[in-house]
Amino acid sequence: xxxxxxxxxxxxxxxLRATNEVRNYLLKHGKVCYLGIxxxxxxxxxEETRPExxxxxxxxxxxxxxxxxxxxAARNLVDRGIPLIGxxxxxxxxxxxxxxxGIPDILERLIADEYIVEERMMLTGRIIGPDGExxxxxxxxxxxxxxxxxxxxxxxxxxxxxxEFLYLxxxxxxxxxxxTGSTAYNLSCGGPIVEPTAxxxxxxxxxxxxxxxxSLILSCRDRIELEILGHDxxxxxxxxxxxxxxxxxxxxxxxxxxxxxxxxxQKTRILTxxxxxxxxxxxxxxx
Numbered sequence: 001x002x003x004x005x006x007x008x009x010x011x012x013x014x015x016l017r018a019t020n021e022v023r024n025y026l027l028k029h030g031k032v033c034y035l036g037i038x039x040x041x042x043x044x045x046x047e048e049t050r051p052e053x054x055x056x057x058x059x060x061x062x063x064x065x066x067x068x069x070x071x072x073a074a075r076n077l078v079d080r081g082i083p084l085i086g087x088x089x090x091x092x093x094x095x096x097x098x099x100x101x102g103i104p105d106i107l108e109r110l111i112a113d114e115y116i117v118e119e120r121m122m123l124t125g126r127i128i129g130p131d132g133e134x135x136x137x138x139x140x141x142x143x144x145x146x147x148x149x150x151x152x153x154x155x156x157x158x159x160x161x162x163x164e165f166l167y168l169x170x171x172x173x174x175x176x177x178x179x180t181g182s183t184a185y186n187l188s189c190g191g192p193i194v195e196p197t198a199x200x201x202x203x204x205x206x207x208x209x210x211x212x213x214x215s216l217i218l219s220c221r222d223r224i225e226l227e228i229l230g231h232d233x234x235x236x237x238x239x240x241x242x243x244x245x246x247x248x249x250x251x252x253x254x255x256x257x258x259x260x261x262x263x264x265x266q267k268t269r270i271l272t273x274x275x276x277x278x279x280x281x282x283x284x285x286x287x
Contacts, residue, residue: 004026004060004061050076059083118197118271138249144176145206178201200220
């Protein structure tokens with residue numbers, strides 16, 4: 001590889017020490033390095049990384065931050081198909097390759113083309129209003145979640161798979177997760193952990209008011225639909241709920257809305273150099 005684009009979470013690398021280390025290393029070895037910044041202030045101003053900001057000759061995107069920064073980069077640049085590698089400056093960093101202490105080794109192996117490309121499944125979510133109008137549509141690498149907001153009452157929603165009614169939930173919400181997202185919110189809610197390159201959906205209820213609180217595992221070919229009914233005591237309600245893509249983009253929804261989820265056409269390509277297995281990585285991160 002010769003052409004790199006670095007996306008830095010400025011809130012985590014405030015003095016750009018790690019960013020400059022990456023840039024200087026690459027330039028010293030005769031490589032081309034472009035820089036981009038991801039910060040809370042820029043995101044609030046909707047100045048996220050845009051596909052047109054990344055030069056056409058970019059062969060690899062290096063993400064300095066945590067899992068959230070890498071997820072944003074994956075979604076923002078989903079149509080570019082450029083492989084990403086993460087350097088962790090956050091907490092757990094399930095999606096990242098290593099931390100800042102390993103920068104020289106990671107860059108050396110990138111330059112030498114000593115890496116494996118993992119293709120990760122993504123999902124597409126479409127939000128449809130009561131009149132059939134498409135309110136929003138987006139992709140996610142980790143998950144799509146449906147949660148209640150301020151109300152302390154649980155709400156009801158139905159789940160359909162391939163048009164067939166499956167279950168009526170009374171719960172705080174639900175998570176539709178990809179295998180990559182199995183170690184995120186899904187794990188916190190008691191869902192199973194899945195090898196990240198698998199192709200399937202995980203459906204995990206959030207605090208269900210039922211004896212049936214198990215997760216479901218569905219085929220990646222299945223089409224999932226959520227129908228929002230509102231509070232358990234009221235079929236009609238003014239209360240709003242939140243649909244969230246990868247814990248980032250939030251869209252308010254109400255009773256009468258529907259959410260359709262299916263496997264996205266796009267995939268995220270993540271670079272790894274690890275010799276250890278996914279189970280070994282999981283053991284290290286969990287401990």
